[in-house]
Amino acid sequence: MSFLEILLIGIGLSMDAFSVSVCKGLTTKHFSWKMALTCGLWFGFFQALMPLIGYFLGAQFEQYITSVDHWIAFGLLFLIGANMIREAVKGTENSSQLQMLPLAVATSIDALAVGVSFACIQVEIWSSALIIGLTTFAFSIAGVKIGNVFGSKFEKEAEIVGGIILILIGLKILLEHLGILSL
16 A cells, blocks of 8 residues: 555544544643643554554454444443533533543544454555554644634533534444444
């Protein structure tokens, strides 16, 4: 595969992380590079790690991974989104660091399946994973900034919308994998 093809795959895979990063930006009162870099590192690392895991697990485990990945992603995103809405309504502070691991895992599960497919077509995995990870890193930082611009104007409403968006992303993943929705 060419660099451009891997980059386009990286952009596609980073869209869920970008959306979640926008939600994280919506919930912060003031933009901070620390938060943006934290999101970028979590999401970028897991988007790079998952294709590696998928590649080395290979096609023999594909049926087990793809049979449950959508349920895991939906469950994690639903719980985190519902918690964001609850915290916005109650006015409590969002514990963002505790949520990064499940968010990073939930948004990178599709990359695991990409890694399995890379093994089947013998793609050079190390550079591909690096490109995917760096692309997600950049999109995540941009997402935090974009979300913060809108979130600082609408605060509580933005956090509720962010929670709803996470739930909808999880629902989209679930419906696509169940064959009910095709985008």
